Amino acid sequence: MKMYNVKLEVFEGPFDLLFHLIEKNEIDLMDIPISVILDQYMEYIKTLQEMDLNVASEFIVMAATLLEIKSKMLLPKQQFEGQQLEMEEVDPREELVTKLIEYKKYKIIAQTFKEMCKIGSRFFREESEVKYIDKKIALNYSSEDIYKAYLKVISKNNARENEIEIKKDEYTVENKIKELLVKLVKKPFLWFSELIKKSRAKGEIIVSFIAVLELVRLNRIIAEQKTTYGDILIKSFRRGEKNEQ
Known part of the structure; x- marks a missing residue:
């Protein structure tokens, strides 16, 4: 392959x-x-x-x-009296x-x-009406004013840096896979809503969903969803069964 x-x-x-x-x-x-x-x-x-x-x-x-x-x-494609239905199926x-x-x-x-x-050369701009700019521009600010403004900017930046806190997730796909398999040993099936019932953050729910997809891909479980956006039924995979979404 x-x-x-x-x-x-x-x-x-x-x-x-x-x-x-x-x-x-x-x-x-x-x-x-x-x-x-x-x-x-x-x-x-x-x-x-x-x-x-x-x-x-x-x-x-x-x-x-x-x-x-x-x-x-x-x-499998639908059949009727041993003959495949002759109808155009939607891909x-x-x-x-x-x-x-x-x-x-x-x-x-x-x-x-x-x-x-x-390619700037293909575009043309109308020339500015300003023909001359006086380089001697008066600033009505003292050196003390500029220094105070500088300190204000620095203090704001420091405040932003102190607010940043990075936390490493306590949950991983591998741990969620183990957790799901343990639950399926105790009971034949469970709903996805049960699996994420005690999730503390959106990230944990996403990790749980990825764990389900990974186990489906590995043919370890079967996931069934009867309606669009409906709850997902999760069961242990058995030979002869097929995944349905």
Whole structure:
């Protein structure tokens, strides 16, 4: 199997990251291998977590969307009396592809404007009406006034620096994976809302969700979501069962 390596970069949003993965792997927009893209996407988010960087919520939503598309593509096609239904089925990737195509258009336009701004010689400005500036400008401030202003700026900067406090997260994806597996040993299933019930911060909820996605990817658990934005049912994986989103 061909392996794809993704260099960690900073992306403006989930579509920026997706488009980067598609271009890097020279993938046709009309035939996106969701499994490959999902694995690389999750690897990027996991790397951010390992570096103690915050993961924006829109990246998590996109990860859930990719997982849902993958689940739909894995579902067996409906059959009737031993014959496959002869009807045009909607590709689960269609909506995502449409948005990516639109994103590509805007990206090209933005790049065009960026290049135009670099070429200053192609633009002309009307000359200023000011022909002469007197270099001798009187300042009605004494050296003492300037010194006081300087001290005021310094005190403000010091106050801002004292307000900054960085705390290292007490929770990691690995710990949440262990916690989830222990809970599933005690009971056959649980809801995602139960898992995050005692979460103390938004970051802890995000880590819990990434842990669920990672275990689904490793075929350790099954995650089912009956309605969009509904609660997620989590069960231990058993042979013969398939993930549904």
